Amino acid sequence: MEERTIAELPWLAPIGVLVLTAMLAVILALFVARGRQGRVGAFVAGGHLLAAGLAVWVWLDLGPSEVMEGTVMMDGLGLAMVAVLGVAGAVGVAMARPVVAGTDREGEFYALLTAATLASAVLVVAADIALISMALGMLSLTSFVLTGYLRRSARGNEASLKYYIYGSVSGAAMVYGFSWWFGLTGETSLAGIGERLPEAPTAALVGSTALVVLGLGYKAALVPFHFWTPDVYDGAPLPVAAYLSVLPKIAGLVALARVLPAALPDDAAGWSVAIAAIAAATMTLGNLAALRQRNVVRLLAYSSIAQSGYLLMGVAALPGSDQGLPALVYYVIAYAVTNLAAFAVVLAVQRERGSVDVSAFAGLGARHPWWTVALVLSLLSLVGIPPLGGFVGKLEVFTAAIDAGQAWLAVVAVINTVISLFYYLRVIAPTVLQAEDEAPISPVRRSLPLGGALAATAVATIAVGVVAEPLLRLAEAATMLGG
């Protein structure tokens, strides 16, 4: 058995690299001088990118495989998502550098970020409820600490505490649900659960599944488990908010995409309808709540709740259509680059103007035309204007929904898209249509990592849409092993 475990290690290379990066980052942070902690950041970013590269290598060279006795599925879906998480995490590190530079725990911050990425990566490949619980717990703990990183900020402490309490309860609920699954089936692997769970008594089945969805849905900011999102994004340092809007969300959604079809095969107990209803509620609430926001960070928080709803459409379509999974994968990639681009611009504006109110964006077009282009592109992509990445993503999930017989969900999504245009335009309009406020602008040093992250994500937002073919092929190939 040891031989087999060792033989399987190459498949775990991406995960292993993240583990090593996290551990070495802590040690590196101890030895590197105070003012040079940026090197830890560079090391961590490099580790992320290496993990992403190794995921691609494993996929192409070794081929997908289930490892660790079926508890870890290094399949197309998992490897593709690990690659996305690695790149997104590296972008997150780049965005964080100007904010945490010079703070007293900078090195540990990067290590924690890596640990969060590691937990997300495990969540997207885990096929065993014990492993999922562990990964979720690790992701939660690291997220809470990252949120409260700026210890002197009252809002940050409040956000972190809210996240901690809410997250602990949700995580505990999920573990409780899993314990019922174990009790009903005697198995911890998803495949094994899938064989016995549909025969369980309906009340137990529905109740425990609801708890599981609660736990994973809270990470993905689904309604009605979304309440933490605006406060946490608002109170956490902005790069952390950007990070949280992408990595844990992807992890939660992909985990749902694995868990539900595996544990309840052939749409047992009709879970796709329930997920579709949650998707509809999530996108609607997110969009409606964003309409009143003048704080752009809270606006983006509600926007990302709504985007979770669109992403969940892909999960809801899984039993009914084989377009569901490729749609989810594609939209995840498009959403990741687009959301990071939007946050990057907001971070740049916050550093210069000191505020994230809509009024801080007035006249941005005149002063920083490239930032404005990036902002317009990313927000229009979130609306779904072609030929940007968000449009192709929406096209894919709408197609999957209609193909799965959930045309009503596509109609709800369409209505929501129109609603969302209203508040995205509220951010875009002042940048080009208004003159700058007279408030003095604090002279802030240009940040190379932030500028690079902004440029890269903005270009990716267009590229993902126009050069959609390679990503669509990748999404089609990103299949799940074991159901």
Place this chain on the structure above:
Amino acid sequence: MPWLTLAVAIPGFGALAAALLPARHTRAPSWVAFGAATLSLLSLLVTLVRFDAGEGMQLVEEAVWIPSIDVAWRLGVAGLSLPLALMTAVLFLPAIGYGVGPRPLTRAAAALLLLLESASLAFFLAQDFFLFYVAFDVTLVAMYFLIALWGEANRRYAALKFFLYTLIGSLPVLLGIIVLFLESDPATFDMIRLAREQPLAGAGAGASLTFLAFFVGFAIKTPIVPFHTWLPAAHVEAPTAGSVLLAGVLLKLGTYGLVRVNLQMMPDAFAQYALPIALLGLVSVIFGALVALAQRDLKRLIAYTSINHMGYVVIAVAAAAAPGISASARELALDGAVLQMVAHGVVTSALFFVAGFVLTRAHTRDLDELSGLMGPMPVYGTLAAVAMFASLGLPGLAQFPAELQIFLGTFDVYPGIAAVALLGLVVTAALFLLALQRAFLGETGAPWRGLPDLGRRELWALVPLIVLTVALGVYPRLALDLISAGSWLLP
């Protein structure tokens, strides 16, 4: 040589080039914009020479784009799209020449105008639904910025209303496209194949819903009453060249869609809904004319007449779809509809220039305040009069042959509707004659005595359109030979 791709791509790349120009070359954006528009028109003229009227879809250019979902860069021309594309390319020249915003044309204005041109041409020439939809939405974005940046006092509200309303329209179109994609076998976005294979043949519930989804989307764009409420605000608040392009080009996106998608791809479903749609067209005709009659603002008046004129197109298209229409009447109706689209584009663009010129000189467009403008500005007055006569359908000018054919065709199957629509002509005549009389004839009011007549830039914008108006009116075969609806209609 991929002439069609050049026609679309040159303005597109021109937009990019204009945006990246260094700020100190103040005249460069105008040259880039005008040059790109001219080259685009030349490519289309070459296409015209190569086009064989009466032979259906031809000169198709295809390049693989996203094979996984069978999306290709596919452009082609037929009797429906080539006249509209030519009209678009022609209309952009005076619009760019006249310009939007501060003179000389800024980089942003040049880029947005060229982007709009590229997207509009792509829309008419597209034979792939993905490209079709991309073009549709990009025109929205470009026009939003054109209105919001350089429009009049209430521009932000009008631009937002325009964007939201027409986006509400474009999304059902997206859903319809997805349904057509899923229903076709093998799944494709190829419009030529979809028109030929008609996966939603028959008039089942699915076909009806999809038809209605497309219809709502295109009805908002056309616009058909009751989806028209975005139009007056958008037209009035847009800058002059913006209104010209909005009325001349963007409204045709809706009617083109009605013919290309609803009529050619779902004729059975259309036959079911032909009468209600014809009635909606009739309501647009009467409503547009009556409300225009009540307007004091010249630009608002012209905006409402657009609703009226597009109503005729809708009646004709619905009549062409009606069950029981004879082949010759159907041909007449569709010929008339497309000719009306082209004629309206030319005439209403001229009218919006007229309205723009009076605003820059007199600082008002209020018909109650203006009077006797013919005195100080005879050239302007004459050209304005010609444009107004054309718009009311005077024989010898562009819209008459179109409306004549529409009525001839519609009479075959909906004589009642045709008869009532004639009333619209009467009201339109009244409203334009009243406007002409109030603003141009009679005693010249004191504030208007010293107004200068048209300058060179304005003449270059207006005169070509008037010449085209007369040409199309006297010799409509210029366009009709090209359109020959008989060749691309279904049997």
